[in-house]
Structures are given as C-alpha cells and as structure tokens.
Amino acid sequence: MKKILLTTLNSRFTHTSIALRYLYANLKELQNDAKIIEFSINDAIQTIAEKLLTHSPQIIGIGVYIWNALEVRELIHIIKKISPNTKIVLGGPEVSHEPFRVNLDSADFIIQGEGDEAFYRLCRDIFDGLANQRVIKMSMPSLKNVELPYKFYTDDDIKNRYIYVEASRGCPFECEFCLSSMDEKVRAFDIELFLSELELLWKRGARNFKFIDRTFNLNIKTANRLLDFFLEKEEMSPYFAHFEVVPDHFPESLKEKIASFPHGALQLEIGIQTLNPDIANNISRPLKLDKIKENIRFLENETNAHIHLDLIVGLPGESLESFGANLDELVSLSSCEIQIGILKKLSGTYINRHDIEYGMVYSDIPPYDVLQTSTLSFFDIQIMKRFSRFWDLTYNSGNFKESVKLIWQDESVFENFYAFSLWIYTQTDSTWQISLQRLGELLFKYLCEVKKIDAKDIAKNMLNDMMKLEGRVVPNYLKPYAENIEKNKKHGTSGFNKRQQ
Structure with missing residues (x-):
C-alpha cells in the first residue's frame, strides 16, 4: 500500500x-x-x-x-x-x-x-x-534544484512506449495561441548531467526519444551536442529522435549534422501555423518567410529527416483562401507530413484579445475548438475538420502518397482536395472507421469518375503506393490492373515488381 x-x-x-x-x-x-x-x-x-x-x-x-x-x-x-x-x-x-x-x-x-x-x-x-x-x-x-526523472522510466516503458525528455523549458516567442508564450524565458538543464542521464537510458535499451523542448535549435551549441549524442550511436542500433525546431534558425553547423542522420532516425516538427504575414502579425508570431522556405527546402532535398509541418485553421482574420495559399505553398516546398489543426482557445493565452474584432466564438468544452470567426462560418470550420481528417487518412498516412497527388496534379492543392473532401463525405457520412480498402476504393472512384483520369494510370500509381510493404494483398478493385501489369512485366514492358498475393 x-x-x-x-x-x-x-x-x-x-x-x-x-x-x-x-x-x-x-x-x-x-x-x-x-x-x-x-x-x-x-x-x-x-x-x-x-x-x-x-x-x-x-x-x-x-x-x-x-x-x-x-x-x-x-x-x-x-x-x-x-x-x-x-x-x-x-x-x-x-x-x-x-x-x-x-x-x-x-x-x-x-x-x-x-x-x-x-x-x-x-x-x-x-x-x-x-x-x-x-x-x-x-x-x-x-x-539546478530539480532532480531529473529519467531513472524512473521502467523497463516496460523503455520497451513499449516513447521516452519523453527535455533539455530545456520555456519559449522566447509570444505566439498568442500557445501556453508556452506565458513563460518569461528559456531555461536550460545542465547539459552534462542531462547527457549522462540520456546515456543511461540508452544503455537500458531506450531507442524512442521525444524531446519536448519548445525550441530545440534555439541554443545551437546545445543542439549540436544533442545531435552528436545520437550520431555517435549510429552504428549501434536503429533509433528514433523527435525534436521541435524553430523554422528560421538553421546555421551551417546544424545543417551539416542534420544531413548526416540516416533515414528513419530523425523527426523534426516545425510549427508553421500560417505563412500569411498579416495573420502572423495578428498573433504576435515572428515570420521570416525567406528563411523558413529556404530551410524547408534544405530539409526536403538534402536530408533524410522526417519532417512534420503544422498549419492552423481559424486564426484571427485568416480566410479559407489565405489558408489554402498556405497549404499550396507548403506542398510546393516539401512532400512531408502536414498536420492541419483547428485553433483552440486555451485558458491563460492572449488569443482572447481578438474575440470582438474578429468575431471569435469558441467551444467551452475541451478541446476548446474555435467554432466560427468573422472570416470562417461554423459550416466552413466543420468542413475543414473533415478536410483535415481526410488529409490525414490519404496524404499524411503515406498509404496513398503519390496517388492522392492525382487529385490536384499541377493545380491548387487546397481547392482540389477541398472538393475531394466534400465528395468523399457524401459517400461515407463519417470521417472515422473507414477501412483502408474502402478508402482506396473511394479514391479510385473519385479519380476515375470525377477527375476523369484513365483507370490504368490511377491503378499503376495506387499499386505502387499500396504494395510498398512486402506481403500486402492486392485489393479486389485493383486486381485486373495488377494482373495486366504482371503480364507486361513478364514481357519486359513494365517496371512494376511488387509481390501480388
């Protein structure tokens, strides 16, 4: 007891x-x-x-x-x-x-x-x-007076769960939607002590580390030390390290180390939220657009890091057109995961100062989502919640990474995926409990019947997407096309070489 x-x-x-x-x-x-x-x-x-x-x-x-x-x-x-x-x-x-x-x-x-x-x-x-x-x-x-907690992760935690760690607390920025903006300054733990605790976790078998620092790359000296810790482990065994980074602060020393990480080892989360300077100014968020774009291109083209970008729907003054331009821009810069979130009004933040001017109406029930604004109706936000969910299922999941691009091809990502999200909701009346098979069938149907793309071209893309994992069964709606590809492959006319079951 x-x-x-x-x-x-x-x-x-x-x-x-x-x-x-x-x-x-x-x-x-x-x-x-x-x-x-x-x-x-x-x-x-x-x-x-x-x-x-x-x-x-x-x-x-x-x-x-x-x-x-x-x-x-x-x-x-x-x-x-x-x-x-x-x-x-x-x-x-x-x-x-x-x-x-x-x-x-x-x-x-x-x-x-x-x-x-x-x-x-x-x-x-x-x-x-x-x-x-x-x-x-x-x-x-x-x-300096706080005892570190890492020895109290159990062996079961290390084996089955993410291990959360932090080298610092606080954030120097004043983004009005974020609780971290309440902190007066960034405070760092003793780096030598922290690294020794990290080493002990590693020796116990920990391989999944999620850093909860709000600004990992604010202190470049510390960031380099932490990256060195993991790079020195590269030959030992696979690992995963997640960091939240400031998008406009990547000096050459940091870039060089990030570029050295093997595929699957490093994940960087970047809170973009908006690329519209006027909206960023509304929420007191610094926005160095040229640097942000330059660094996203670097991460996309010169590193193996998994990149996770965040955009927010419902920021004060932002319209669907402005949000759509943000999404189009990010997709043009990177093929990475783009998380689309809905603005939340957290107690203690300063976002409430916009309530009257921008007609901000929020739910008082967790997670305190925005319900409508002067530029987005309640129905707009409901549609965007479904947009976000279908974006996760098709684009962010990786299950249809290339096939889903057929929805927009060389046109606006936002406008075309918006139309798709409206259509697919008419077919499902839900955003949950949609099987991968059902989702694939609907995507195939939409591309055939609405976008008028040749079924063989769609099937080739979808098979390349879906059969990347060895042992996957070809879904029934793609079997006729897979059989033709297999026949062509035997005659040397197709490069498709994934196993069909």
Missing part, C-alpha cells in the same frame, strides 16, 4: 508522463511511500478508480490536460464518493490558468505552474495537518 499515488490519463498507451516522474523524483523522503500508476483515456473510469483505491492512498496527484479534463472530472467524482477522505491534488496545464472551463471543484488542492518542488511540500503539509491553501500558485523553480 502506498500513501501517495501519482496518476494521469495519457492520450495513448504508447505515451508516458514525464511530469509524474518529475514529481516522483523530487519527493525526497516521501518517495518510498509513493507510486506512479498511468492509464489512458480509453480505460474505463470506474476501473481506474478501483485500481487507485486498491492502494488505500491518502493523497492522489492527478495530471490534468486538455485531452483528459472531462475524464478526470468523472474520476474525481467517483473517488470522492467512495473515499471522501482521500486528498486529491491536481496539476498540469488545464488547471494552471483560469478560467477553469471544466468543473473540478471536488479536488482538494490545485498546484498552478511547475510542481516539481511544490508537490513535495504540499504532501508533507498534508501529512502534518498544515495544508490550508487550496490553490497554490508557483513561480518557476530553478532547474
């Missing part, structure tokens, strides 16, 4: 909570009385409560995020019904800034801000009967 339980509901099973491990690492003499128990939002809430209360804890600390706030509210309700004397302490972004849009009044204590040291002090006060302040507002702790 443990007196203190640390828990959260991760968005997926493969995720781990670095925050819980920071709290555990800094519990000092209370550590032996504490335990980390993680769940996912797909777990039944009553089962979660049962597994927690089995330990008869005196304190349960829960991390609250945009993806689990509603589930945490239900979890607190059940725990307090069954064990009213158990003290519940909440922390995390969803309770660090007001207003609280999810009712969490049943919680006993709330820590706002970085709780590495504050949670320990609160637990001690609870045990001593001295805790009397429900909401505890924290200033940022000195990172």
